[in-house]
Amino acid sequence: DGGITQSPKYLFRKEGQNVTLSCEQNLNHDAMYWYRQDPGQGLRLIYYSQIVNDFQKGDIAEGYSVSREKKESFPLTVTSAQKNPTAFYLCASSIGTGGRGYNEQFFGPGTRLTVL
Amino acid sequence: SQQGEEDPQALSIQEGENATMNCSYKTSINNLQWYRQNSGRGLVHLILIRSNEREKHSGRLRVTLDTSKKSSSLLITASRAADTASYFCATAPYNTDKLIFGTGTRLQVFP
Numbered sequence: 001d002g003g004i005t006q007s008p009k010y011l012f013r014k015e016g017q018n019v020t021l022s023c024e025q026n027l028n029h030d031a032m033y034w035y036r037q038d039p040g041q042g043l044r045l046i047y048y049s050q051i052v053n054d055f056q057k058g059d060i061a062e063g064y065s066v067s068r069e070k071k072e073s074f075p076l077t078v079t080s081a082q083k084n085p086t087a088f089y090l091c092a093s094s095i096g097t098g099g100r101g102y103n104e105q106f107f108g109p110g111t112r113l114t115v116l
Numbered sequence: 117s118q119q120g121e122e123d124p125q126a127l128s129i130q131e132g133e134n135a136t137m138n139c140s141y142k143t144s145i146n147n148l149q150w151y152r153q154n155s156g157r158g159l160v161h162l163i164l165i166r167s168n169e170r171e172k173h174s175g176r177l178r179v180t181l182d183t184s185k186k187s188s189s190l191l192i193t194a195s196r197a198a199d200t201a202s203y204f205c206a207t208a209p210y211n212t213d214k215l216i217f218g219t220g221t222r223l224q225v226f227p
Contacts, residue, residue: 031213042120042204043159043217050213058214090158096213103213104149105206107158 003027006091006108013078013085013115021076021111023091031096032074033105036060037088046089049074050096078113086115120205120218128224135192137221139205140185146208148181148188149215153202162190162203195225 004025013019023032031050035043045058049068063082068074074093078085089112092105123138139148147166151159165172165181165188172179178191192199202222206215 033214035217042219045214048214088156092159094213103208103215104161104164105159105215107151107160109158110156112156 004091004093004106004108006089006111008111009109011111011113013113015115016080018077018079019113021078021089021091021113023074023076023108024072025074025093025106025108026072027093027106028071029093029095029106030071031094031103032068033092033094034058034064034066034074034076035090035092037090037110043090046076085113088112120207120216122203122205122218122221124221125219126222126224128226129195130226131195131197133195133225135195135199135223135225137190137203137205137223139188139190139218141188141205141207141216141218142186143207143209145183146210148179149206149208150177150179150188150190151204151206151217153204153220155201159204192223195223197225197227199223200225 007022033048034046044060046064047066049055065077090110091108094103094105120139120141149164150162153159163174165179176193181188202220204220205218
């Protein structure tokens with residue numbers, strides 16, 4: 001059963017704590033992405049990775065960190081430096097085409113993070 | 117920065133009616149994609165139209181692209197209550213694997 005999974009579905013964090021969101025895919029995709037979605041808004045790109053051991057900042061990377069040690073996994077850490085972390089976080093993957101743009105993305109079900 | 121802007125922000129129709137959503141963008145693109153999101157869920161890819169295409173169909177979906185006006189439209193024909201969702205356009209700039217998402221149109225289809 002191929003796809004992209006995120007865990008946990010709901011996550012609560014106290015202010016000042018770091019928290020890591022999991023994203024795993026078994027689609028053999030090279031590229032993976034993290035987005036943040038606020039209520040009634042579109043998606044904003046946090047980080048993306050086009051290949052293992054490499055990643056780039058998106059539009060709103062401050063207060064977040066990622067790693068890409070394995071092709072299947074792209075965890076996102078929300079650090080205490082992120083001032084307003086309460087949001088819906090979506091992970092996605094795509095075949096990755098080296099910049100040629102034929103990049104339909106497959107999304108996970110999302111993680112809703114709430115800071116208490 | 118968000119490149120796509122969608123219009124209208126919200127749309128309410130009766131089952132059986134057609135729904136049209138529009139998307140405008142700012143820079144040259146390789147392709148434009150439409151996605152659907154049910155409340156509290158991930159996005160699902162609907163259709164991709166390349167910059168050298170003008171129209172594309174998939175089932176009850178019809179997408180048009182006008183690169184001279186930097187705009188696209190998504191038409192859902194004979195809508196159903198199950199079509200209730202948010203719809204997003206996403207543009208793929210040249211030489212990148214990134215997508216730039218619009219703000220979305222919330223569609224409500226009443227039975």
